[in-house]
Structures are given as C-alpha cells and as structure tokens.
Amino acid sequence: AQRVTQPEKLLSVFKGAPVELKCNYSYSGSPELFWYVQYSRQRLQLLLRHISRESIKGFTADLNKGETSFHLKKPFAQEEDSAMYYCALLFTSGTYKYIFGTGTRLKVLA
Amino acid sequence: NAGVTQTPKFQVLKTGQSMTLQCAQDMNHEYMSWYRQDPGMGLRLIHYSVGAGITDQGEVPNGYNVSRSTTEDFPLRLLSAAPSQTSVYFCASSWALGGGTGELFFGEGSRLTVL
Numbered sequence: 001a002q003r004v005t006q007p008e009k010l011l012s013v014f015k016g017a018p019v020e021l022k023c024n025y026s027y028s029g030s031p032e033l034f035w036y037v038q039y040s041r042q043r044l045q046l047l048l049r050h051i052s053r054e055s056i057k058g059f060t061a062d063l064n065k066g067e068t069s070f071h072l073k074k075p076f077a078q079e080e081d082s083a084m085y086y087c088a089l090l091f092t093s094g095t096y097k098y099i100f101g102t103g104t105r106l107k108v109l110a
Numbered sequence: 111n112a113g114v115t116q117t118p119k120f121q122v123l124k125t126g127q128s129m130t131l132q133c134a135q136d137m138n139h140e141y142m143s144w145y146r147q148d149p150g151m152g153l154r155l156i157h158y159s160v161g162a163g164i165t166d167q168g169e170v171p172n173g174y175n176v177s178r179s180t181t182e183d184f185p186l187r188l189l190s191a192a193p194s195q196t197s198v199y200f201c202a203s204s205w206a207l208g209g210g211t212g213e214l215f216f217g218e219g220s221r222l223t224v225l
Contacts, residue, residue: 009150032212044153044200044216051212086153088214096141096160096206098214099169102152 002027004089004101012107013077021072021104023061023087032090033070035061036100039083047072047085057081077108112136116201116217123191123224131186131220133201139215141206142184143168144176146197147219153200159184160206191224198222 003026013019025031035047048056050063050070061072070087087101117132135142143158145168155168157176165176173195175187184203188195201217 006152034212034214036214043218044202044214046213049212090212095166097155097158097166097168098143098202098204099155100145100153102150 002089002091002099004087004099006085006087006101006104008104009102010105010107012109014109015079016076019072019074019077019081019106019108021085021087021106023070023072023101025068025070025087025089027068027089027091029091029093031063031065031070032092033061033063034088034090035059035070035072036086036088037083038086044086077106079108079110082106082108114201114203114215114217116199116220118220119218120221121223123188123222125192125224127191128187128189129191129222130188131199131201131222133184133186133217134182135184135201135203135215136182137203137205137215138181139203139205140181142178142201142203143214144174144184144186145200145202146170146195147200148197156186156199188222191222193224196222196224 005024033050037047038044091097144156145153159165159178199220202214
C-alpha cells in the first residue's frame with residue numbers, strides 16, 4: 001500500500017543547529033515527492049518538490065530511491081523555521097492523488 | 111485572485127446534524143480534494159476529484175459525501191455528524207492534466223466541532 005511515514009512528531013533544535021526531518025515512502029511506481037509547511041496562522045504551502053531540486057529558505061531534500069526516503073535538511077536552523085512540516089506523495093499512475101505523512105512539528109529554540 | 115476559499119471557518123454541530131463545507135477555487139484546477147487534520151494523524155485524504163463529474167474515495171471517506179458538478183466547486187457533506195468528525199478540514203486544489211507542477215493550493219481550513 002502507498003504510505004508516507006514521518007517518524008518524528010516533534011523535533012526541537014537550537015538556533016544555528018542542523019535540522020533533518022525524516023520522510024520515508026512506500027510506493028511501487030515512480031514517486032513525486034513534496035514538502036509542505038504550515039506556519040502558525042498561515043495556510044499550508046509548498047516548500048519544495050523533488051523534481052525541481054531547488055533550495056527554498058535554505059532547505060533541501062534529496063530523493064533516495066534505494067532507501068525510499070526524502071528527508072528535509074537545513075544546515076543552520078532559524079527561529080522562523082518553527083512550523084509544522086508535511087511530506088507528501090503524489091500518485092499520477094492510473095489516478096491523480098496526493099497523500100500526506102503525519103507531520104513533524106519543528107521547534108527552533110533561541 | 112481568491113485562490114481556494116472555504117466556508118465556514120468555524121462550525122459547531124450536535125451529533126446527528128448534517129452540514130456542508132463549501133470549497134471553491136478560481137484557478138481552473140482539475141484536481142480538488144478534502145483532508146482532515148487531526149493531532150498525531152497528519153493530513154488524511156477524505157475524497158478527491160480530477161474533474162467535474164468525477165469523484166473518488168480517499169483514505170477516510172466514511173461519513174462524508176462529495177460531488178463535483180462544476181470545475182470550481184467541491185462541497186463536502188456530513189450527513190449525520192459524529193463526535194469522531196471533530197477536526198480541522200482543508201480543501202486543496204491543483205492542476206492535474208499537464209502544465210502543472212503538482213503544487214497543491216490550500217484553503218484556510220474549517221474547524222468543526224461535533225458535540
């Protein structure tokens with residue numbers, strides 16, 4: 001079955017420390033993976049997508065098909081990075097459907 | 111450009127009552143979907159649609175109905191509300207059939223409490 005797993009519900013780091021939010025997926029097809037972020041009192045919004053291989057707000061994520069992972073990383077966390085982060089998998093084979101992981105709340109401490 | 115608009119933002123219901131959460135988008139997106147957000151459970155897909163007249167069930171469809179009579183609107187109906195449906199509901203849309211990047215655009219959310 002298709003599944004997105006985010007093992008950490010809460011991740012607390014100090015400002016300036018590296019951050020890694022884990023995401024693993026289960027999908028037999030060719031995955032399209034995304035990270036979405038929800039800042040306090042704001043709408044859920046796209047942070048980055050694996051296809052574009054971009055870096056947004058200092059975050060990067062590499063798709064590792066061998067480990068079926070798409071971990072989100074940032075070398076130096078900032079207080080404004082505190083938010084809820086969701087990993088998402090888009091199916092386009094035979095259907096068009098998005099599923100999300102359970103989310104990780106990131107708290108960056110001063 | 112309003113994007114994705116959800117109404118109402120807040121609603122309190124009694125067990126057994128019915129209601130409809132409205133969702134409208136003005137971006138001509140083919141794909142529309144409803145999620146519920148619960149602590150520790152993340153975003154779970156309720157129903158989705160890839161175009162007018164086409165709907166399908168997601169991960170947690172029981173207790174919810176949807177219809178897609180137009181490209182713009184995708185209402186979510188609770189026929190007989192239960193306390194287990196207390197949640198925050200999000201509508202989201204995207205382009206699906208070519209020309210899109212896959213980005214989902216979300217509404218602001220609707221907080222529903224069932225007593």
